[in-house]
Amino acid sequence: FEDKKLAKDELDNHTINEIYRWCYSLRERSKAYADIVASQDETVHRPDGSLIPEATFSMGQSILKLLMEEQMKEREIAVQKWITHLLGEMSDRWFFEDKDKTEIYTKIKSQLERLAIEPLSKRLPKEENLDIRENLVKILGNIGGRVAVDALVRTVTGEERERAARQELLSEYYLKPSKARSEEASILLNDAVDNAKKTMRLLQQLNVATFAMGVVLIMGGVIISVASQELGGRVTGVLAGLGGLAAILTQFLKDPLERIQRAMADLVQVQTAFTSFVWELNLNGTYIQSQYVAEGVLTDFDLRQTIGRIDHAMERTMHLIQVYADGQNLKQPPQLHYLVQNESKGVLTVTLFGQSLRGAGEPSDKDKFQLALNHQPSAAPVELWTDQMVVFSLDTALMAKYNGSPRLWASLLLNGQETNALPFTIEHWEKEGTKKVPLEAPEKQAEPAE
Incomplete structure (x- = not known):
């Protein structure tokens, strides 16, 4: 990177992969590194997943510039520490x-x-x-002296005044409106719960009334049939009895107790979903408040994280309401959310987290559940496969199969249907008993002695 350019023949696949691996390894160093990698990660990949040399090199330059600025800042702080320490002793x-x-x-x-x-x-x-x-x-x-004492007083009291001003600003423009919205949400929740309870009580009363009417019709029909001497009266009694019997049988066939119990369960689920959503909103509000009071500024990274959490909570709450209030199917399409990888003793263990990872049914003889790497079925051993997670491992032999590629895409094949793919990285590895060394020109063999 010293001359800020590389020749075309130097930008080969190995060099580009090493540059990308180095950039990707620094993403957890700070928010600034993570923002650079996240903002340029999509631009460095072609549709087929391969790396674009110029874009990868540009990302490496950005990372290197940030790294140099960070190191210069550290050196500057070290010099300032030494100078102020010397002045303090003097x-x-x-x-x-x-x-x-x-x-x-x-x-x-x-x-x-x-x-x-x-x-x-x-x-x-x-x-x-x-x-x-x-x-x-x-x-x-x-x-x-007066100037020094005033500076110390301003430093001690200034921070407290600044925190108090930030707290007052938050209280005026955020906490009070947020509290009002929370109270409105609580009122809506209480109204929804009260309406659901009234509906359930009305359903219970209708069931009891229908059953009582059926019993009255049966008893009346029996009495009319026995007491009446005319054929018409007996027929009327029989019809009344049959109507009452039909009403009772209808109630039993509809399983009123099961419907009431299911309504109670749905009510509890909806109430829990609303409570969880309001609690998560308050938690995110507390996080934003603490960040602003402590730092005095809200970064784009904090805002993106908070908005993402709120959106996720809202989507989950709306889905639960659709399921338990509208009666929609709880089963969602298979989808991978994120993964966690851990490498130990030459074996890379990857855990995929998601939803409905066992699909809509069980694996059949014709189709089955398979792990896919780079959109192709893989022979990697699967240690655990549940509806929410899949755990598989890669040893050095399987890693070698992918020619040392720094990035692989993991997905699932569920009865022939592929889920979305998530990327994961393979750290530098060496085969047992082998070591990578630079290629050298072969030595000339000595001519045989005559």
């Missing part, structure tokens, strides 16, 4: 106890009062490094 009378050094200390202190107090007083409230702040406080405390 301003301390304890190092000048000898009488012959008193005059030297007086001159140093006068120079510090003239040249150092004002810039250090301005810098102290804005300094973020704790070691440098400690040294600045020590310098100002040793020098003394």
Whole structure:
């Protein structure tokens, strides 16, 4: 990267893969690295999954620039620590106890009062490094004077005032409206629960009334049939009895107790979904509040994370309401959400998490459940396969099959239908008993002696 360019013949697949592997390995270093990798990850891949040399090289340049800025910042902070520590010792009378050094200390202190107090007083409230702040406080405390004391007072009280101002700002423009919305959501929830309870009680009363009417019709029909001497009266009694019997049988065939019990379960599920959603909203609000009060700024990363969590909670809540309130099918289409990988002793274990990972049914003789790598069925051993997770492992032999590719795509084949694919990386590995070495020109064989 030194000359910011590479020749075309140098941008081969191995070089590009190594650059991408290096960039991807730094994504957890900080939010800045993660943002660069996330923003450019889609642009470096072709539709077939291969890497684009120029785009990969550009991402490497961005990562390297950020890394150099970070290292220069660390060196700058180290130098500032050393300077402020030295000034702190120079301003301390304890190092000048000898009488012959008193005059030297007086001159140093006068120079510090003239040249150092004002810039250090301005810098102290804005300094973020704790070691440098400690040294600045020590310098100002040793020098003394009105300016130094005022700077220390502003530093101590300024942070508290700033936090109080942030808290008041949040309370005025976020917490109060958020509390009002939460109360509205609670009122809607209570109204929905009350309406559901009223509907359930009405259903119970109708069931009891229908059963009672059936019993009355049967008893009335029997009495009319027995007491009546005319044929018409007996027929009327029989018909009334049959009507009552039909009403009772209809109630039993409809399973009223089961319907009531299912309605109770659905009510509890809907109430739980609403409660969970409101609780998650409050939790995200608390997170945003704490971040703003502590840092004074909300980054795009924090906002994206919070919005993603709220959207996920809302989608899950709406799905549960559709299932338990509208009676829709709970079974969702198979989908992979995320994966976790762990490498130990040359074996890479990957855990896929998702929903409905066993499909709509059980594997058949013709079709079956299979693991796919790069959209092709794989022979990797599957250790666990449930409806929410799949665990499989890759040893060095299987890794070698993919020619050391730094990125593979994992998906599932459920009775011939493939799910979405998730990427995972393979760290650098070496076969047992082998080692990668640079290729060298073969030595000339010695000519046989005559």
